[in-house]
Amino acid sequence: MNKWFKSGSPWIWLSAGGVSISLISVLGLLWLIASRGLSYFWPSELYQFDLIDKHGAKSVVIGEIYNREEIPVSQLAHLNLVLDPEQEVLERLLIKTGNRELVSLDFRWLLSHYIQKTQTPKDLVSVERRTNGNFYGYIESVVVDGNEVDSNQLDKLLTRVDNFQDKIDELQKSDIGAINYQLERLRLKTRKYKFQDKLTAELKAQIDSEVATLNQSYIILEQELMGYRQAISRDHIVMRAMDGQLVTINFEYILKVTFNNQLSIVEKTAMFFSQIGYFLIEDPREANTEGGVFPAIFGTVLMVLLMTVIVSPLGVVAAIYLHEYAGKNAFTKLLRISVINLAGVPSIVYGVFGLGFFVYMVGGSLDQLFYSENLPSPTFGTPGVLWSSLTLAILTLPVVIVSTEEGLSRIPSEMRFGSLALGATKAETLWRIILPIASPAIMTGIILAIARAAGEVAPLMLVGVVKMAPNLPLDGNFPYLHLDRKFMHLGFHIYDVGFQSPNVEAARPLVFATALLLVTIIVTLNMTAVSIRNRLREKYKMLEH
Structure with a gap:
């Protein structure tokens, strides 16, 4: 027994057992989230x-x-x-x-x-609506243009309504939204020239002409929009509820009508995947308790990508300075201690710093310099996706610095001396020899930064994330990417639905579904970064040896 302990075998088995328990725990947690989340999309019996x-x-x-x-x-x-x-x-x-x-x-x-x-x-019906949630009952009659028709025509009517609704959404978000955006820009342009005392009669006439043209286009589009709404609001369905009451539901508010008890396994499976797709591409409804989560997916991915673009060069440059250029003195030691301590600061503190420094100080200064015509309404002096990305970049900066510096320290000094002996400058040695070899370590730091930033919620609540963002940060209006806008985030969406929802029971399955989606996105981003790191490692493997 004594020889067995001295051989180190117990510690090997202990480590293997610890890893196995951790792996089983992680898989069990993922199974719990997946089973609870995916069951949300399976059509239930009525x-x-x-x-x-x-x-x-x-x-x-x-x-x-x-x-x-x-x-x-x-x-x-x-x-x-x-x-x-x-x-x-x-x-x-x-x-x-x-x-x-x-x-x-x-x-x-x-x-x-x-x-x-x-x-x-078999004739029980589930009616999914845009407002007021689902309606359960029996179909009494379907009325089209004032005449009762056969309920077998429901699918055709709903398809027609969907087509009209798509056209309405396109008009509101694209065409009419673009006109409103241009009118607002012209209003601010006029105000800016007034402040600068540059609003000449000729310039005012030109702006008025553009405004008149836009207003005329707006009237035409508004008439077209009203025509679509009248076309879908003239038809309705009469339902008999469980207490015998008759309720009239306009087709304008109906998303889907399903006879759940008549569906076969194949039809339920098709509906299951259809509802997952709907969940991924549609906007939320009913205080985020129904509908999809596309704005939250978009906001999460955009914020993480912006954070990565910001933190990568900053972290790498800081690590290069500390390892390659900074002398071994008290100042350098103080910098290293500060970097290590920053990694342990609570994330909410970074949120307070981002709100005070980035939003109020930097954003307020930008508004005074470049957007004075908008004041007192702030442009960059209010929480937005840019300040969220910068805040999380500072939060994850120590991770990238430490990982990059560890990669630089593993490169033998002989490689540096050999490059310098062949006539290369220190900058050329860094760019052509040191950084390529250290690139896998740099990618490791970026992977860790992505994993942490994607799940952070507390600082984002102060610097940009909101419960509902009607406009995405990316659209067809110049400058296309609007970094001043607020955004939705999957982590905050989980918190809001799970703890702030007026209907906790209805929101519970949605919490698991959103959590599963967030884990999937984080794993996808990490696997992409790991794949890039492995390619870099193979590419520079011979150079390292």
């Missing part, structure tokens, strides 16, 4: 529950089963239920009932003791 309460009153509840749990009978003593003496637990169901215009809450608990009959009728 149930009709016939209830009878303790007073003998009958009622009907229609909806989806969201959760099942068993509770001890002792906790239900206040209900005075007549149960079997041997019965210790009672099942209750969490039902998503929707129909917000009729019921105050989307969800309700049903005790199995009160359920007299459970059915899954």
Whole structure:
């Protein structure tokens, strides 16, 4: 036994066991997130529950089963239920009932003791709407142009509505949005020339002519928009709810009508992938509890890419100075200690620094110098994607500096001396010999920086991220990339939906789905960086040896 301990085998097995437990934990966590998140997109069965309460009153509840749990009978003593003496637990169901215009809450608990009959009728319908959530019930009639038509034409009507809605969105976001943007630019241009006392009669006439042309185009587009809205608002569907009430739903507000209980496995699978695609490319609705997360995906990726572009040269240059040029003195030691300590500063402190320095000081100065016509409305003197990227660049700067310096320290001094002996300058040696060999270490630092920045939320809440950003930082209006705009972020989206949502039960599956998406994006960015690092390592392997 003593020889076995001295051989080091126990420590090898202990290390292997630790790695295995860590790997199993990570895989288990990913499985939990994936199973809970992906189940959000699977079309559920629709149930009709016939209830009878303790007073003998009958009622009907229609909806989806969201959760099942068993509770001890002792906790239900206040209900005075007549149960079997041997019965210790009672099942209750969490039902998503929707129909917000009729019921105050989307969800309700049903005790199995009160359920007299459970059915899954084939003609039960789930109507996904743009507002007020889902509606569950039976189709009474479909009215087109004032005439009742066969419900078999629903698919054609919804396709027509989708086409009209796409045209409306394109008009609002592209054409009308571009005109509004140009009108605002002309207004600010006029104001700027007034401040500078350069607004001549000729220049004012030219601006007025451009404004008149844009207004005329706006009127034409507005008429076209109203025509589309009238075309989709004339048709409606009449639904019968679980309490027998008839509710009229205009096709303008309907996204999808599905007979979930009539779907086969193949149709459910197709609908499953369709809903995942919808989740990835659409905008959020209903306080972020429904719809997609495309703006959050776009904001997360854009912010991480901007941060990487900013932190990479800064970190590499700082590491080169500390390792290649700085002398071994007290000042250099102080710099190294500062870099190491910066890595341990809480992220919220960086957010406060970014808000005070970048937003108020730098952004406010830029507004005074270049955007005075916009004041008192700030342009860069308010949180935005640029300041978020700079803040996270400073947050991750120590990681890149330390990784790059470690890569530089592993390069033998003989390579530097050999290059200098052959007549190369120190700058040429750095550019052609040292940096190529150290590039895998530099990429390692960038990978670590991406992994940390993509998941940070606390500092972003102060310097740019918002619950809902109507306009993306990238669009068709000059200068196309608007770094002054606020943006959405997947990490903040998870926090907002999970903890600030007015409907926690409805938001819970969406939290897991968004978390899975965020992990997927981080892994994709990291794998891309790892692939680049491995190619660089193979490319300069012979040079290193």
